[in-house]
Amino acid sequence: MANNQIDLNFPKGGVFLIIIAVAAIILFSKSTVTIGPGEGGVIFESLGKGINTEKSYGEGFHIVLPWNKMIIRKVRQQSISDEMNVLSVNGLEVKVNGTIWYEPEFENLGKLIKTKGEDYERELLDPAINAAARSVVGRYTPEQLYSSKRDVIEQEILDEVQNILKGQYLSVKRVLVEDVKLPTTIRTAIETKLKQEQESLEYEFRLAKAKKEAERQKIDAEGKATANKILSASLTDKILQEKGIEATLKLSESPNSKVVVIGSGKSGMPIILGNQ
Template sequence: MANQQVEFKFPKGGIFTIIIIVLGIIFISKSAVTIGPGEGGVIFERFGDGINTETTYGEGFHIVAPWNKMIVRKVRQQSISDEMNVLSVNGLEVKVSGTIWYEPEFSNLGKLIKTKGEDYERELLDPAINAAARSVVGRYTPEQLYSSKRDVIEQEILDEVSTVLKDQYLIVKRVLVEDVKLPPTIRTAIETKLKQEQESLEYEFRLAKAKKEAERQKIDAEGKATANRILSASLTDKILQEKGIEATLKLAESNNSKVVVIGSGKNGMPIILGNQ
């Protein structure tokens, strides 16, 4: 039997269809962008004017022309922590560590990236925080920095940073000064002084409390003395006789008592000789 060869004929237009499918897959893979929760995106137009500042894309699935690029950044509130060496008002070097909460303006994300670049935290936020911290800390003594001025310092840094970043499309929400590190000798001196001040306040409190108690006792004694004087002035001989007679009658009415009264005692009061 002669060998029979089977000839496979490729359908007309099949190659063109395969090419279209491959190109479609490449187009979708290059063009599909998913923006996650808390993120925003702006388009870099490679053959246009660069960053498109008019539109910020929100969360979800987006199709972008393959020759363009979607730049995705976080637009929810974020935080950065930093530690820096600054000088106090008297020239002493202190180390301040803190945390800043910030977020970019969603609608102006394109303008922010176009003017400050994708790494806008390093280009814009860090210099503003450092300048504000040095300016504010330089107004206070180490003792104020260490103890009682934390809230005021935080608010002043926030105000200065907000002023510097005004119209820069980046919003600072909060500043927290977490720690102020002083040289050991200065820190020990401040802690000793604060302890002595606390002990002094406690001593003054005890003195004030004792003084109030003495005044209370004095007022109480004066009140009792006045009451006794009023009572003594009101007790005449006649009133005393009446009170004595009333007491004697009550005693005589008792079932468990026998009272014998003979004559009268001094001032006319009955004399009780015996009872059971």
């Protein structure tokens, strides 16, 4: 029985070309980076001086030398929330819950990462927020923190944070103080005081309203009295007699049966006699 032999004629150097092709594909895949929406990137030059601070890369597809690394961070507006223990002006410890909106400066992303590291929120933003909150809250009493000063405190904290971060390549847009937690006894005392003040204001309002109503009635009564006085002074006997005659004549014109006696009444006024 004859042995069938299959002669595989593989091109010389074929294995080497395959290896080169696979290596090229791997190298290409490692040299391409896609930066997503709202993100930015900076190059870390492994064989150079580290972070390249001269250029920031935006969204899209980028080719990077294989020995370099693209560091990608969010550059859109972001928020961070925290609870801080701070002291009021009289030394009382209060807890402040707040949220801050910030965003890195895209064109200075390399400088930000080079000076503060990739975790720049923890290294830069958190300390700035805490310092600003302590500085601002320390100017107010617990009652002011709990009630009427909330919007003023937010603006002052924002101003403080922006001042601290000036020139640090990180922009803070807004601060929101969501809650101020006081010890239960202090909070109860403040709420009781505010309730009493509200009741007092309501009582004063009712008194003022009653006083105005009394003044209005007094003025109205005085006006009516003056009008009656003027009217009485103008009504002479002759005028009254004429008015009586006019009224009698109008009455006599009605269809009801009656008898009119002229000059029989007091002061010569007519007397009307009828069956109605």
